[in-house]
């Protein structure tokens with residue numbers, strides 16, 4: 001995903017990030033722990049994940065040891081330390097979906113895409129995640145791809161779903177998630 | 180801080196209000212099992228091994244962080260508590276490799292001891308176990324996350340005592356791993372190789388990088404000349420490797436043991452400790468006479484040097500350019516001594532027995548090489564030395580007391596005390612006085628008690644015939660930061676000594692593990708070890724580095740005088756700012 005990072009790593013962005021960090025520092029009256037979370041959100045909004053380089057930058061700017069920033073960024077499930085694919089496939093493993101056989105659906109995505117849950121395909125297209133109850137239990141087993149819901153998914157439908165989104169894929173790696 | 184009275188297991192116990200149930204129980208001689216708790220580190224409350232029952236409180240509480248209250252009724256070993264505790268420890272075991280027989284800490288592991296005390300004789304659970312790669316990239320410290328039980332002591336010692344913050348818990352729940360930033364190899368991080376994480380780890384999740392294999396290979400090769408040196412603190416602690424209480428030095432036996440291991444020439448790092456004093460005191464006196472740059476900051480501790488390179492690059496200009504005793508000794512072995520003996524330096528295998536894990540890293544620093552050769556080929560820790568003695572079937576305590584070889588083996592009392600915090604300062608003051616006034620301090624004035632002890636920072640002003648010399652001594656890197664903060668705040672010092680480890684080298688990362696009834700980093704233990712060194716010093720006839728006849732001979736025959744051209748080539752070095760730039764944790768405890 002070097003392509004995406006090059007585009008996003010502009011001098012303007014780093015300047016803007018520094019301003020954002022200073023704002024947060026002031027807002028939180030110098031309490032850097034509290035400033036850290038919004039700053040990490042800001043970074044994730046830009047890249048779709050939190051790159052190592054940004055962690056180092058944030059650590060320096062806030063004066064929080066780099067190892068601790070890594071700890072915080074990895075603790076919360078809404079931060080990702082690895083790049084996300086253009087399409088995030090979230091398979092629900094909540095109770096309703098699970099009893100309807102959603103584990104087999106995850107396994108099939110995993111097998112077809114060649115990645116484990118939490119990972120992203122080498123071409124940057126798909127990220128597979130396991131979700132807990134997506135709030136659509138009536139349609140179990142539920143799969144969400146970005147914000148589209150697929151209801152009553154069986155393992156047999158998995159190849160079609162993958163093919164559908166592969167056809168939609170942008171030619172260049174996506175540069176979505178631009179703030 | 181009033182007194183409160185509580186009842187533990189039916190016994191009335193007095194305690195300071197504000198202390199924890201565990202503190203109170205300790206005082207009353209009731210030992211509550213524990214794992215993540217460490218008396219010198221912040222509270223963690225992570226492992227729950229220390230749970231107890233408090234009357235009127237519905238759930239069990241973690242005694243290591245639960246404050247005492249007046250009238251409290253506590254029970255620590257009821258059948259119910261014992262069962263819960265057993266389950267907690269068993270769950271830890273469950274997620275831990277079952278290879279105790281082949282583990283480096285076999286027989287010296289807190290988890291083993293705990294499992295035994297809990298009476299775990301069979302395993303009831305069998306769950307999923309995590310699998311991780313070891314980090315073998317550092318020449319000093321190995322990290323093995325599979326052995327980690329997530330007590331967090333390493334993170335706290337690194338962040339609180341060392342203010343280095345190399346480590347953190349990353350991810351959460353079952354996936355939690357203790358790792359440096361970005362899971363990088365230690366050498367790409369701010370880790371300073373001090374080895375304190377090894378000292379406080381209850382298991383073998385941190386270990387020193389083994390050097391016994393290359394050492395044994397060198398011993399076995401008849402064409403290789405094996406030459407050794409040994410740091411002061413090794414003799415002060417080696418007995419603990421064989422189960423003795425700290426406090427007694429085994430100097431002569433250490434030399435005999437090295438010969439029994441097959442080492443050809445047994446020298447002593449203390450010789451070069453005397454030499455370091457000659458060079459560093461000369462440098463200091465020159466700075467004083469020239470009016471600066473002051474303070475002179477010591478540079479014999481490689482942990483401190485690496486820390487300064489990461490965290491205080493603006494202070495590097497104050498560091499003495501003198502190499503450490505180990506590196507001076509190594510340089511002399513392959514030049515002065517090799518020439519004297521007429522041997523090819525390439526045939527020499529130079530081994531250093533050190534209390535220190537960071538010395539393994541120091542030996543790899545390219546700027547310390549001499550004529551393109553490593554000055555020291557292998558560094559063994561005290562623990563590795565102790566293991567080799569057992570491995571080779573040497574009956575350590577019945578060895579005759581022997582002397583080191585000449586000429587790189589003789590030393591004065593000033594060289595001995597290098598191992599204790601404040602020792603370098605005291606040794607340097609003794610010789611600086613002589614350099615300044617061309618006479619020795621009066622006999623009764625050579626001990627500078629004000630710089631001794633275990634206080635984290637000690638500042639003393641000594642009066643040298645009207646010249647007031649203000650010296651600061653710090654041990655543990657957090658304390659070094661306190662002194663540098665004062666310096667940056669405008670306070671003036673002539674001299675600052677920094678040792679990376681608590682207690683100085685006697686508390687080094689390569690020293691024997693705390694035994695079954697001891698606590699790592701325990702101050703009383705460190706004091707006992709340092710007393711062993713001060714006793715050796717007091718028993719010497721020669722206690723001033725410049726009075727060492729072999730040092731005098733070395734200058735006469737080879738080096739000319741301190742700070743000479745040749746001395747600079749062999750005995751001095753330089754430092755440089757390192758990446759990643761260090762960020763101190765003190766305002767950002769997360």
Ligand code: SF4
Pocket residue numbers: 320333336337341343344345346369370371372373374375376377
């Ligand atoms: S060796 Fe020292 S600096 Fe490195 S991780 Fe361990 S405690 Fe921290």
Ligand code: SF4
Pocket residue numbers: 373479480481482483534535536537538678679680683684685686687688
């Ligand atoms: S204080 Fe001594 S043992 Fe500790 S790192 Fe420094 S030189 Fe090594």
Ligand code: FES
Pocket residue numbers: 092093094095096097098132133134135136137140141142
């Ligand atoms: S359990 Fe899957 S949507 Fe609720």
Ligand code: FES
Pocket residue numbers: 212213214215216223224225226227228229230241242243244
């Ligand atoms: S020792 Fe009290 S919670 Fe670990």
